[in-house]
Amino acid sequence: xxxxxxxxxxxxxxxxxxxxxxxxxxxxxxxxxxxxxxxxxxxxxxxxxxxxxxxxxxxxxxxxxxxxxxxxxxxxxxxxxxxxxxxxxxxxxxxxxxxxxxxxxxxxxxxxxxxxxxxxxxxxxxxxxxxxxxxxxxxxxxxxxxxxxxxxxxxxxxxxxxxxxxxxxxxxxxxxxxxxxxxxxxxxxxxxxxxxxxxxxxxxxxxxxxxxxxxxxxxxxxxxxxxxxxxxxxxxxxxxxxxxxxxxxxxxxxxxxxxxxxxxxxxxxxxxxxxxxxxxxxxxxxxxxxxxxxxxxxxxxxxxxxxxxxxxxxxxxxxxxxxxxxxxxxxxxxxxxxxxxxxxxxxxxxxxxxxxxxxxxxxxxxxxxxxxxxxxxxxxxxxxxxxxxxxxxxxxxxxxxxxxxxxxxxxxxxxxxxxxxxxxxxxxxxxxxxxxxxxxxxxxxxxxxxxxxxxxxxxxxxxxxxxxxxxxxxxxxxxxxxxxxxxxxxxxxxxxxxxxxxxxxxxxxxxxxxxxxxxxxxxxxxxxxxxxxxxxxxxxxxxxxxxxxxxxxxxxxxxxxxxxxxxxxxxxxxxxxxxxxx
Numbered sequence: 241x242x243x244x245x246x247x248x249x250x251x252x253x254x255x256x257x258x259x260x261x262x263x264x265x266x267x268x269x270x271x272x273x274x275x276x277x278x279x280x281x282x283x284x285x286x287x288x289x290x291x292x293x294x295x296x297x298x299x300x301x302x303x304x305x306x307x308x309x310x311x312x313x314x315x316x317x318x319x320x321x322x323x324x325x326x327x328x329x330x331x332x333x334x335x336x337x338x339x340x341x342x343x344x345x346x347x348x349x350x351x352x353x354x355x356x357x358x359x360x361x362x363x364x365x366x367x368x369x370x371x372x373x374x375x376x377x378x379x380x381x382x383x384x385x386x387x388x389x390x391x392x393x394x395x396x397x398x399x400x401x402x403x404x405x406x407x408x409x410x411x412x413x414x415x416x417x418x419x420x421x422x423x424x425x426x427x428x429x430x431x432x433x434x435x436x437x438x439x440x441x442x443x444x445x446x447x448x449x450x451x452x453x454x455x456x457x458x459x460x461x462x463x464x465x466x467x468x469x470x471x472x473x474x475x476x477x478x479x480x481x482x483x484x485x486x487x488x489x490x491x492x493x494x495x496x497x498x499x500x501x502x503x504x505x506x507x508x509x510x511x512x513x514x515x516x517x518x519x520x521x522x523x524x525x526x527x528x529x530x531x532x533x534x535x536x537x538x539x540x541x542x543x544x545x546x547x548x549x550x551x552x553x554x555x556x557x558x559x560x561x562x563x564x565x566x567x568x569x570x571x572x573x574x575x576x577x578x579x580x581x582x583x584x585x586x587x588x589x590x591x592x593x594x595x596x597x598x599x600x601x602x603x604x605x606x607x608x609x610x611x612x613x614x615x616x617x618x619x620x621x622x623x624x625x626x627x628x629x630x631x632x633x634x635x636x637x638x639x640x641x642x643x644x645x646x647x648x649x650x651x652x653x654x655x656x657x658x659x660x661x662x663x664x665x666x667x668x669x670x671x672x673x674x675x676x677x678x679x680x681x682x683x684x685x686x687x688x689x690x691x692x693x694x695x696x697x698x699x700x701x702x703x704x705x706x707x708x709x710x711x712x713x714x715x716x717x718x719x720x721x722x723x724x725x726x727x728x729x730x731x732x733x734x735x736x737x738x739x740x741x742x743x744x745x746x747x748x749x750x751x752x753x754x755x756x757x758x759x760x761x762x763x764x765x766x767x768x769x770x771x772x773x774x775x776x777x778x779x780x781x782x783x784x785x786x787x788x789x790x791x792x793x794x795x796x797x798x799x800x801x802x803x804x805x806x807x808x809x810x811x812x813x814x815x816x817x818x819x820x821x822x
Contacts, residue, residue: 279320279324282316282317282320282324282328283327283328283331285312285316285328286313286316286317286328286329286331286332286335287331287332287335289309289312289313289316289332290331290332290333290334290335290336290339290368291335291336291339292305292308292309292312293305293306293309293332293336293340293438294335294336294339294340296309296438296441297340297436297440297441297717297721297724298717298720298721298724299717299720301444303441303442303444303445305441306438306441306442306464306468307464307467307468307471308468308471309468310415310419310438310464310465310468310469311465311468311469311470311471311472312468312472313328313329313332313368313372314372314375314376314415314469314472315397315472315475316328317329317372317376318376318379318396318397319396322373322376322377325372325373325376326369326370326372326373327369328369328372329365329368329369329370329371329372329373330365330366330368330369331365332365332368332369332372333364333365333366333367333368333369334361334362334365336365336368337360337361337364337365338357338358338361340436340717340721341357341360341361341435342357342716342717343713343714343716343717343718344356344357344360344713345357346712346713346714346716347531347712347713348530348531348532348712348714352638356638360433363430364426364433367422367423367425367426370422371415371418371419371422374418374805374809375414375415375418375469377809377812378411378414378415378418378808378809378812379411380400380403380407380408380410380411381399381400381402381403397472397475397476397479398476398477398479399476400473400476400477401476401477401479401487405490405491408473408490408491409470409490409491409494411469411473412466412469412470412473412491412495413466414804414805414808415465415466415469416461416462416463416465416466416469416801417462417801417804417805417808418801418805419438419461419462419465420458420461420462420465420797420798420801420802421798421801421802421804421805421806423437423438423458423461423798424458424795424798424799424801424802425802427689427690427691431634431637432634432689434688434689434690434725435685435688435721435725436721436724436725437457437458437460437461437725438460438461438464438465439452439457439458439459439460439461439462439463439464439728440457440460440724440725440728441464441724442460442464443724443727443728443753446506446510446752446753446754447502447503447504447505447506447507447509447510448460448463448499448502448503448506449506449728449731449753450502450505450506450509450510450731450752450753451463451502451505451506452728452731452732452753452790453509453731453732453733453734453788453789453790454788454789454790454797455790455797455798456690456728456732456790456794456795456797456798457690457728457732458795458797458798458801459797462797462801463495463498463499463502466495467492467495467496467499470491470492470494470495471491471492473488473491474488474489474491474492475488477490477491509752510752513751513752517780517781518676518777518778518779518780518781519775519776519777519778520561520562520672520675520677520702520775520776520778521558521559521560521561521562521773521774521775522560522561522562522564522738522748522773522774522775522776523554523555523560523562523563523564523771523772523773524554524564524566524738524740524746524759524771524772524773524774525547525550525551525554525563525564525565525566525569525740525771526550526566526740526741526742526743526744526746526759526768526769526770526771526772527543527546527547527550527565527566527569527742527769528711528742528743528761528767528768528769529543529546529547529568529569529711529742529743530711531709531711531712531714534568534571534709534711537571539571540571540572541571543571544570544571544577544580546769547565547569548580548584550769550770550771551563551565551584552584553771554771554773555584555588555590558773559588559589559590560590560773561590561591561672561675561677562590562591562592562593562672562675562677563584563585563588563590563591563592563593564592564593564594564705564707564738564740565592565593565594565595565707565740566595566707566708566709566740566741566742566746567595567615567617567683567684567707567708567709567741567742568595568709568711568742569594569595569596569742570594570595570596570597573596573597573598581594581620582620582624583624585620585621585622585624586622586623586624588622589622590622591619591620591621591622591672591675592619592620593617593618593619593620593670593679593681593705593707594617594618594620594707595615595616595617595618595683595707595709596616596618597613597614597615597616597661598613598614598616598618598629598631599611599612599613599614600612600613600614612662613660613661613662614631614632614661614662614664615631615632615635615640615661615683615684616629616630616631616632616664616683617629617630617632617681617683617705617707618630619670619672627670627671628668628669628670628671629668630664630667630668630670630681630683631662631663631664631665631668632661632663632664632683632684632686633663633664633665633666633667633686633692634663634685634686634689634692635660635661635663636684636685639712640660640661641660641661641663642660667680667695667696668680668681669696669698669701670705675778676778676781677702677778678698678700678701678702679701679702679703679704679705680696680697680698680701680703680704680705681696681704681705681706681707682696682704682705682706682707683706683707683708684706684707684708684709685708685722686706687704687706687708687722687725687726687729687737687739688722688725688726690728690729690732690790690794690795691794691795693729693732693733694729694732694733694790694791694794697733697735697791699784699785699787700779700784700785701735701785702735702736702776702778702779702785703735703736703737703738703776703778704729704730704733704735704736704737704738705737705738705739705740706726706737706738706739706740707740707741708722708739708740708741708742709741709742709743710722710741710742710743710744710745711742711743714743715743715744715765715767719741719743719744719745719766719767720745720766722745723739723745723747723755726739726749727749727753727755728753730749730750730751730752730753731751731752731753732788732790732791733787733788733790733791734751734785734786734787734788734791735751735785736748736749736750736751736776736777737749738774738776743766743767743768744759744765744766744767745758745759745766746758746759746766746772747759747772748774748776750777756774757772757774758772759771759772
């Protein structure tokens with residue numbers, strides 16, 4: 241039998257048995273718990289840290305946890321061996337995502353949400369698991385079998401203090417790059433799900449998040465992981481009492497200096513906001529229609545009457561320039577609703593944008609006509625004319641379409657939808673000519689995709705508009721999680737973003753990512769029905785907007801982190817191959 245690698249898991253240790261039968265049995269009984277106990281403690285630590293990552297985001301919002309949790313997760317896995325390291329990361333990820341996405345269980349349909357919740361959580365848990373495995377594989381030291389339990393883990397951590405400080409700094413940077421690499425993969429793989437990147441937890445630290453105008457939200461995630469792992473290394477240096485008392489400063493000096501510099505730069509960016517000379521008055525209607533009512537055709541008349549009444553209240557008094565309804569606000573686009581809407585805008589001479597389902601005929605054969613259905617945003621002029629239509633490009637899997645339905649028809653039994661939507665093909669800018677305002681529309685969770693939003697803006701765009709319906713998830717954290725993920729699109733592109741939702745979060749965010757106004761009902765919650773009137777700044781007349789670095793170059797930083805991570809792992813594999821060949 242060959243020797244065991246030095247960093248194998250505790251559960252794979254070999255226990256030598258005495259020759260006498262009695263002592264052998266007693267040794268086996270007493271040794272097994274000693275092998276398993278440290279590993280169970282590591283799994284427990286992973287689960288606790290998964291909950292900590294959940295708590296860093298709204299609605300709990302303990303954002304400082306994001307500065308320490310990734311590093312602590314590495315500390316929980318040091319010396320556990322490759323297989324157990326992956327499992328510890330998977331436990332942490334599973335706990336994090338199942339607790340974060342609990343609101344999927346609130347979707348008001350039979351048992352489908354449970355399957356979706358478990359499947360999505362199991363998939364997303366692969367990312368922290370892979371990250372933890374990558375980080376330990378990149379480690380510049382190897383761990384022996386004495387890394388058992390809490391004390392052994394500290395001994396393993398202290399071994400990092402034996403290597404030059406620049407190697408430790410490079411490892412912390414590599415850990416941050418690996419995290420970002422996996423976030424950009426999660427944004428694109430299997431249609432993508434960039435919900436709550438780690439950097440989104442810091443949305444309240446407005447000066448810091450200005451770096452997103454260069455790196456996207458991924459730059460904030462990078463800083464968090466870099467600082468977190470550096471703090472871990474500083475703890476390892478401090479544990480070595482025989483070393484210089486201030487040796488730990490070498491691990492935190494560089495990330496601390498960069499962080500300070502970014503805060504100073506971000507603060508200066510906040511002070512360069514141009515004086516606004518033009519504004520548009522926007523009235524947003526939040527009808528708070530339960531999803532069960534949206535699905536019930538018998539409620540169409542009642543829900544349409546409700547939104548018309550709210551709209552009349554919004555148009556009373558000081559007349560706004562633009563009236564907005566959210567996604568799924570219009571129950572059906574027939575002659576009755578068409579007449580009511582056009583009468584509304586013509587009477588009040590107001591521009592209007594609303595969400596509606598469209599159908600477009602397509603001839604599949606000479607004898608039968610089929611239809612493509614679109615989730616759309618429609619612009620009406622004050623004269624009641626249809627000016628432009630934007631069709632949602634990125635559809636929700638199992639919510640707006642069923643993947644592989646032609647080949648796997650049984651998948652239709654796992655979702656309440658009967659007919660899927662067809663995706664749109666291009667971004668559309670709504671031009672309100674007499675107001676000199678240009679608006680780029682996004683629908684539903686499209687505003688959490690950095691690249692999709694970036695491709696929707698031009699140098700004459702005044703602001704981004706999102707129409708969404710989070711009524712699927714009742715009164716939960718989903719509304720807040722969606723909003724804090726989306727507000728980074730404002731920073732990345734240097735544009736305000738206006739969000740009109742069915743049941744929250746209806747608000748507007750300025751170009752620096754500050755939430756300026758939020759709709760709240762009479763009870764003080766974001767979930768009720770009502771209207772929100774805001775004034776959104778526009779470009780100077782005839783002036784083009786200065787594009788941010790991110791708008792011009794996109795996810796260059798994130799893909800650079802991906803390339804660096806691949807290069808480091810290839811170098812490790814080649815080095816290991818040379819050792820085996822030697």
